[in-house]
Amino acid sequence: MKDIQRKKLIRVTTADISLDGLLKGQLKFLNQYFEVIGVAKDTGVLKEVSEREGIRVVDAPxxxxxxxxxxxxxxxxxYRLFRKEKPWCVHANTPKGSLLAMIAAWFAGVPHRIYTVTGLRYQGAHGVLRKILKGMEVCTCFFANKVIPEGNGVKQILQEDHITKKELNVILNGNINGVDIDYFSPDHFTAETRINGKLYTGSKEDIRKDLNLSKDDFVFIFIGRIVGDKGMNELSDSMKRFQKEDKNVKLLLVGRFETELDPLKSGNEDFLRNNPDVRFVGYQRDVRPFFIAADVLVFPSYREGFPNVVLQAGAMGLPSIVTNINGCNEIIKEGQNGRIFPSKDADALFKEMNWCIENKDFIKVMASQSRKMIVDRYRQEEVWKATLKEYEKLEE
Structure with missing residues (x-):
């Protein structure tokens, strides 16, 4: 390996929650070879990232x-930060942070500027906003001298929409960080871990009891931002239809509403917050117990880069219902570890959810295959090593 130790590498995301969630463990791994600095807006977890990863961090506006x-x-x-630190490389992901970082790094004379494209916001926009967001992607790619699409779907769109003419190569099988297969393991939460009646630990039955779910309930789970762009209106419509059919169907909802950025249709937020067939538990740092309690992940998103939650669900032994979009259709193989349906199609979503309820034995077969399919393709340590090799390829 080339002698690249202690060169300064700055990793930029718009907010600290992305450093915390998207790059967990990777920053610590890379810090063995570089002086890694994390840059993001501090929303409350930046100090924790610094302590866990062993890196210096900077709170950016x-x-x-x-x-x-x-x-x-x-x-x-x-710009001022890069001029002061004089990094060997600035590597950014998340749209706004990447745009500003690539421009600033170019003007500051940073020799290596990497943009990892984890999602294309303009895909869900229309009119003038779509043109603005698309222009932002073109600009970010222009100022970067290396563009890494998170998956093959993102790569294809970057080429088809003429966002960049730069060479595009996906790292391994896709995804920015892979999956910690030891952390996301269904064997972690056993009956023996339930100490002093602690909530959300122990067996599936224990956790369901904490959530007021019965062993006879068929439980779908969604984890993510609770917004229209994630298909929450279609999911609300499907759950309302199940209520009319009086089936033992429950939705376990994990995440935050973002009413100001992307509000749901009238009545749907109230339904998801308060309906007795929905268990809304808010944002959770540790989502593993909720995977344990569920039968199937439902992920009706309109657009993704390479969704971590689908990888995590698979590692926890859950099959998934996903939309036919970037990333999702690369992780899920129809009929093997999940089901795929057209995005923005409420009827198709309902049919897939109903199919799961009526084919419980087949769901068990898919569940038994889900973890192995993730472990074989998205092991975290392999993604880290491949990322390190990308840095090694950079010219001196």
């Missing part, structure tokens, strides 16, 4: 919504 004033402030901050 980066905002997800488009704002000319705030974005200029963020750009100027990054």
């Amino acid at each position: 980066l905002e997800r919504p488009i704002s000319l004033v705030n974005d200029i402030k963020g750009l100027w901050f990054l």
Whole structure:
């Protein structure tokens, strides 16, 4: 291996929750070979990231919504930071942070500028907003000298939409960080782990009891941002139809509502928060107990790069119902570890969910295959090693 130890590598995301969730463990691994600095807006977990990963972090004024004033402030901050630190490489992901980081790094004379494309926001937009978001992607790719699509679906769209003419190569089988297959393991939560009646530990029956779910309930789970762009309106419609049919169907809902950014249709937020057939538990740092309690992941998202939650569900032994979009249709193989349906199609979603309820034996077969399919293709340590090799390839 080339002598690349202690060169300065700056990893940028818009918010610290992305450093925390998307790059967990990878930063610590890379810090063995580089001086890694994490840069993101501190929303409350940046210090924890620093302590866990053993890296220096910088709180940057980066905002997800488009704002000319705030974005200029963020750009100027990054430019001054890069001029001061003189990094060998700036590597960014998440749309806004990447745009500002690539521009600032170019003007600051950073020799290596990597943009990992984890999702294309313009796909879910229309009109002027779509043109703006698409232009942002073109701009980010222009100022980067290496563009890494998170999956083959993202790669195809970048080429078809003429976002960049740069060479595009997916790392291994896709995904930015892989899956910690020891952490996301159904064997972790056993009856023996239930100490002093602690909630959400122990057997499936224990956790279901904590959630007021019975052993006879068929439980779908969704984990993520609870917004229209994630298919929450279609999921609400499907659950309402199941209620009318009086089936033992429950939805376990894990995540945050983002009413200001992407509100749901009238009545759907109230339904998801308060209906007796929905168990809304809010945002959870540890989602494993909720996977244990569920039968099938339902993920009706409109757009993704390479969704971690689908990988995590598979590692926990859950089959998934997903939309036929980037990432999802690369992780899920129809009939082997899940089912695939067209995005934005409420009827198709209902039919797939109903199929799962009526084919419980086949669901068990898919569940038995799900973990192995993830372990064989998305083991975290292999993704880290492949990422390190990408850095090694960079010219001196």
